[in-house]
Amino acid sequence: MAASSFAALVAKGLTTQPFALVDVGCSGGIDPRWRIFEPNLRILGVDASEAECRRLSATERNADAEYVAGFAGLPEGHPYRHKTSVEPVADLIKPRLSYMRTREIRREWLAKAPHDERMRQNEWQTTELADASRPIVVPELLARRGWKDVDYLKIDIDRDDLEVLMSFDGRFEEFGLIAVQLEVMFIGSDSAFQHTFHNTDRFMRRQGFELFDLEVRHYSTRALPGRYIWPTPAETEFGRPFMGEAYYALDPAAGHGGRRTLDAGKLAKLAAIFSLWNVPDAAAELLLAKRATFEPLFVVDRALDDLAAQAQPDRMRPRSYAAYLAEFEKDLPSFYRREGAIGIGERLWAAWRAFRHPRR
Template sequence: MSVFLESLKKSGHLDRLDMTLCNVGSRKLGSQDDYASNGWSIFAPRLTIYGFDADQDACDLANADLETRSVNWTEQHIAAALGRSVGESTLYVTQDPMCSSLYQPNEPYLERFAGLSDLVNLDFTVEIETTSLDAITQDLGIQNIDFLQLDIQGAELDVLEGAVRVLETSILAVQVEVEFSALYLNQPLFADVDNYLRKAGFTLFDLATSYRPRTRSPIVSPHHPGQLLWGDAYYFRDLLEEKNRGSNVPNPEQIFKLACIADVMDFPDYALELLEYLTLEYGKKDINYNYAPNIVESLVQFPELKKQLGALPIIEKIRDYIKDYEF
């Protein structure tokens, strides 16, 4: 749940913001896979969403659903298998299509964990054409991607390695599914993905983890509910870090966009840090970067903070930027 975006929307700050999302592996299984249902619709009508999935039927269903909803943002789902480069590859279609991958399921290993074989075991294979994120965005004329989500069953690093240009030039945040054990043969694991993204200038903020117990075990510990097998890793650019300053000073609009992404992704502490920085660095010269009123309006929503608002360190720092407010 976002903290600051409603205030920023009401004050008109979002009116100048164009937000572009890219979801690789965009099959929609429920409301949790729909960006608009998870808060991103606040950026409409200046919101653009691109979904890529190897399954043509899944893309057709997603596009048909959008037509019936008459949405006020731009969203399209494109049938394409993304990988490291343009070429040909084998798609391993699994018992449950959502687990299909460019990597072959590790069936002997999967059998050791409850419920995985029925989902991930191989059904059939098909030869497909692959492309890279850099190539397809160039072909489609996509100039900018702000947020990238990847969920393609072990091939996430392949896509990242084929996204050098967009990672360097525009992406501010990445949500990527990672595996901690090889559910697919020879797949990259979390350490490989983490190392790549850190070298690309991203910082790990959080992991949402998933566990599975052994097939044969009738017992599971409440403290250790099986083995850690996969999860979602959340990465952001840290535009305030010293190495990101110097001659290559981040654009304040880029920092503002990053704050908005952090807020909608439920990292309000990072969003607040960025909004405070913009206020102190740019707020006196340009009212568009004075977010002090938005910070106050958002924090008073919390009863436990409202009573002591004037004593908060964050308020002490931005007090000179707030007019006509009595603490």
């Protein structure tokens, strides 16, 4: 996959400089795509399930990885602690959704299921949990662990995710964060402090981050259940927008230059993140804007060829970056879908591409 090719080129250019990843809500393990940075990958995972943290620690091969059990949130006494929950609204909507009916149907079976199966079914609440009365404030945990330079933060705790995010308020630059992946909710009220997408988006923009990708997950009602997307009951092929994944990052290629000055290593990691997010155009734009900065790390023209290949997954022999741009400048038909109905061949090819290059 071209995204991996480009990220591998970046990882090789960074030599011993680590890629530091913090995963809050790490059940199931970290996303495999970040393993491209090993052996120079640092991992700190946090999850409410003690049983899952033990499992991850036992199976982890990276010596620079740690999994900590605990409920993440805001510190005691914070004015917004326990006030960001979307549950009052969700409690009105969830019972109407088909996945909740499936959970009802499976209740007795799940009660007897082993840990791995319960985690696969996202029934983490039924596993052995950490002490909820002793919350983990993630920035404080990082400070205690001596983590002064973090590249990537992911938050997905199926609870008050906005609380965890708010614990980083004003501290993104302190920790060197350049990219953040967040689970967001498309339900909720007009409250300014609820875990909803509009509040998450405003918060991240105040921190100087821009939205680079947004995935929307649809959930059908039990009145007319849709087919599940995955082998487990969750999002469906149709239904209302319920939750999703938002990808935020700094934008050094912007005309205003962004709020922070990043060194070559941070810029290279950011370009790799863009590619692994499947937004290779943002990576290419960054390479062109900071070409002189990247040249000591890797050959920029080769990197652009890798990114151009990522933009052409349907070609057995993808064009070079220069040839690809030349085709675009000629306004060739290859940049358009054909007029008329979508044929079966095109549909099958689109399905194959989605299978080979899934969005996460």
